[in-house]
Amino acid sequence: MKYKIREKEGVVLIDLSGKLMGGSDAELFKDCIYDLLEKGRKKIIVNLGKVTWINSAGVGILITGYTTMRKKEGDLKLLNVSEKIKSILYVTKLNLIFDCYEDEEDAIESYS
Amino acid sequence: MKYKIREKEGVVLIDLSGKLMGGSDAELFKDCIYDLLEKGRKKIIVNLGKVTWINSAGVGILITGYTTMRKKEGDLKLLNVSEKIKSILYVTKLNLIFDCYEDEEDAIESYS
């Protein structure tokens, strides 16, 4: 897993890329989220468009980010969710938890 | 391997698709070539654009077609040769034997 951080209209976009699975990815993402919280950033969009590969442990990583943000009155929404990731979210009913967007502008606007 | 036959300006285009390797493909292609010869067709272009997969035995199949046509004053030229097929043709110097084209019109025109 790799990530890049962008900011647009007070919203932080995390562009994830590569593989999102168990192991070291979990720590890496947690650190990223705590870092953002420390800087007072609480409106998060995770762009999954370049995630080539995911498993349920990878979805767990997104859950960590979501619950951490929510506990601090923040939020974490998803952008560009592939069919494969969607199938995991639907079967686990996590689609009811995560707000998902197909369009970056729409995702940003949802925070205003 | 599968193929479809088209005719354009007196030239026969064989659109190959799928895998081109040893085994039953060799017989299938030979039958196709003999069939065309029987019908008096001797200007052949083999379109490899939809060949997803090839090995040196598959190249051997093209050689059979080429030599059979040449013995009857015909010819067999190649169209849409992928980088992988090109690498096999170059290393074996068969690129000096086969005329290769990237454009269908050019290939057809070469026969006029």
Added chain:
Amino acid sequence: MTGKISLEFPSEYKYLNLVDALCNGIIRDIELDPKTATEIAVSVIEACTNALEHGNKSNPAVNVRVLFMWDKNRFAVEVYDCGEGFDYREYMKNIPDPSDIDHIRGRGIFIMKEMMDSLSFEFSDNEGMKVTLEKVISG
């Protein structure tokens, strides 16, 4: 349309996308519909993640073996690890709610059970832990 192929790899996460590459190759060959294809691919990865992580404790000196078998009605996958197994009978009686976000992990078995037509576990001293996934297909 009938086939079988087996793959063996050290217990490290980095091999999971190679399992995926092979699995997708098979799926492409037998021309499954996209939904079935996704369900199989996701489940295979969950089974392999468990084998390398829980079974083999991410020990790269120990291998995971995956056997793919298919015919025109059925797609089956067996995943073997060298671990001590677990009390799957007990676990299957009471699978945790996957939508409970207080749990970060614990969705793999639920996902496999939902996405495949059959999921079974078997432990033996000589073969170790074996998870079998099956799906009815129309090829």
Added chain:
Amino acid sequence: MTGKISLEFPSEYKYLNLVDALCNGIIRDIELDPKTATEIAVSVIEACTNALEHGNKSNPAVNVRVLFMWDKNRFAVEVYDCGEGFDYREYMKNIPDPSDIDHIRGRGIFIMKEMMDSLSFEFSDNEGMKVTLEKVISG
């Protein structure tokens, strides 16, 4: 960047593109340049074609095994079949001209030799026929 994975399949042509799918997956992972990638992929397929065809006589009851191994300097592939081997020392002394179109077959070994940095053969009673391909890479 270091890895190994092994694949085993019955001696039928239809599995060759699954070998290719796995090989391409590995190549993508270690980000080889396109030329090196093509040369490895082509050579692996030639070795597997020979193993299933000449070694195992296309007998689907007998398997071909392929072992991929890589580190940052080297990509190696071992291909095993259960056949009786052949007189490779003699064959290597006098490889037929691959541009001679009077021969339909007989280019596989030439191609592997040209495309890889090392090609070697070994026959043993317990392991059967083993072909080893190696290429220096800069990963």
